[in-house]
Amino acid sequence: MEFGGRHVLITGAASGIGAALADRFAKEGPRGITVVDKDFSGVRETASRVDGLAIEADVGRESEIRRVIAEAEHRSGPIDLFFSNAGVPLPVGGVDVPDDGWQSLWNVHVMAHIWAMRALLPAMIERGEGYLVNTASAAGLVMTPGAAPYTVTKHAALALAESYAVMYSHTGVRFSCLCPGLVETPLMETVDDDPVGRAVRMGMGEHGLDPTVVADIAVRGLIEERFLIQTHPDAIVPAARLRAVEPEVYLEAMQELWFAAQRS
Numbered sequence: 001m002e003f004g005g006r007h008v009l010i011t012g013a014a015s016g017i018g019a020a021l022a023d024r025f026a027k028e029g030p031r032g033i034t035v036v037d038k039d040f041s042g043v044r045e046t047a048s049r050v051d052g053l054a055i056e057a058d059v060g061r062e063s064e065i066r067r068v069i070a071e072a073e074h075r076s077g078p079i080d081l082f083f084s085n086a087g088v089p090l091p092v093g094g095v096d097v098p099d100d101g102w103q104s105l106w107n108v109h110v111m112a113h114i115w116a117m118r119a120l121l122p123a124m125i126e127r128g129e130g131y132l133v134n135t136a137s138a139a140g141l142v143m144t145p146g147a148a149p150y151t152v153t154k155h156a157a158l159a160l161a162e163s164y165a166v167m168y169s170h171t172g173v174r175f176s177c178l179c180p181g182l183v184e185t186p187l188m189e190t191v192d193d194d195p196v197g198r199a200v201r202m203g204m205g206e207h208g209l210d211p212t213v214v215a216d217i218a219v220r221g222l223i224e225e226r227f228l229i230q231t232h233p234d235a236i237v238p239a240a241r242l243r244a245v246e247p248e249v250y251l252e253a254m255q256e257l258w259f260a261a262q263r264s
Contacts, residue, residue: 001131001174001225003028007076009068010035011059011112012086014042016185017135017178017218020211021083024219026050032076036068037086059086060107065115081131081222082120084113085178089187092147092196102149109136109153113160121164121173128172131222134161138181138204138232141240145258146196165227174225178218181232182208199261204235 008025012018013035019042022035026049033052037043040056047054053075057064072079088108091101113134124130139147140154158177165175182188182204191197201208214231221229230236243250 001081001129001222003030003081003219003223005029005031006080007032007034007072007078008081008083009033009072009079010083010085011037011057011068012135013037013046014039016187017180017183017211017214018083018085019046020215021085021218022046022050022052023212024215026052028219032072034068034072034076034079059084059112060104062111062115065112066119069116069119078123078127079120080129081133082116083133083135084116085133085135086112087135087137087187089147089150089190091149092191092194094146094148097149105149105153106156109150110156110160113157117164121168124173125168125171130173131176132161132164132173133176133178133222134158135178135180136161138179138230138236140177140179141230141236142243143254144196145199145254145261146194147191161227176222176225176227176229178214178221178229179231179236180209180214181230181236183211183214183231184208185211195258195261195264198264199257202261202264203257204232 008030010018010021013022014037033050035043035046035052036055036057038058044054055068055071057068086108091097117132134157136157137154139151140158143151161175161177217231218229
């Protein structure tokens with residue numbers, strides 16, 4: 001899909017990958033850019049750079065997703081691309097994570113995608129075109145040791161995009177999933193002093209990509225209509241292959257990584 005003259009909406013756009021995506025899409029000459037985040041001051045700053053519409057919203061609620069879509073389409077017409085990018089890293093942990101912690105990540109990382117697709121897909125099918133994109137993570141292909149809720153919900157985000165890409169392949173609507181590895185964002189800063197952050201850096205390299213690099217990779221992938229868009233394929237593809245072919249070896253490697261991160 002080419003994005004000139006299109007309406008693009010991005011959630012989680014106050015900073016990090018979402019803000020960089022807005023800046024990058026602006027170079028494509030869209031008809032409108034809508035940027036959404038709980039951090040209204042941050043998302044207003046993003047909108048000011050791209051001459052877009054800033055909406056404050058909690059995408060972990062279906063009513064908020066529907067309100068965002070209504071406001072965006074009132075301003076700039078039908079949404080051509082919905083980039084469901086919002087994410088949260090916390091809480092990390094395993095059996096110690098309470099139900100409300102699991103639910104908060106589930107709502108943002110999975111249900112927000114479902115609610116957006118539910119609201120937008122019928123009209124996109126009627127038009128015969130549209131693009132729905134989920135941001136998952138490299139953790140959706142392998143795992144993030146020590147962060148069970150994050151890993152599980154990112155696996156689900158990828159599985160959801162795959163499912164819809166198959167079920168609605170004949171409609172003209174396109175689906176993609178962005179699976180970034182280590183990226184220097186506020187989300188990563190949240191866990192940097194935790195064994196989880198150390199495990200990510202030990203597994204992916206000390207320094208991550210700048211969000212602007214990720215945004216460029218993502219937009220180029222969407223122009224080419226690639227389903228799975230990765231930022232670190234050299235590191236992730238071998239690990240994912242090992243997970244599928246030799247799961248015991250994969251688990252042993254991840255266990256060693258986790259033990260090392262806890263000792264550091």
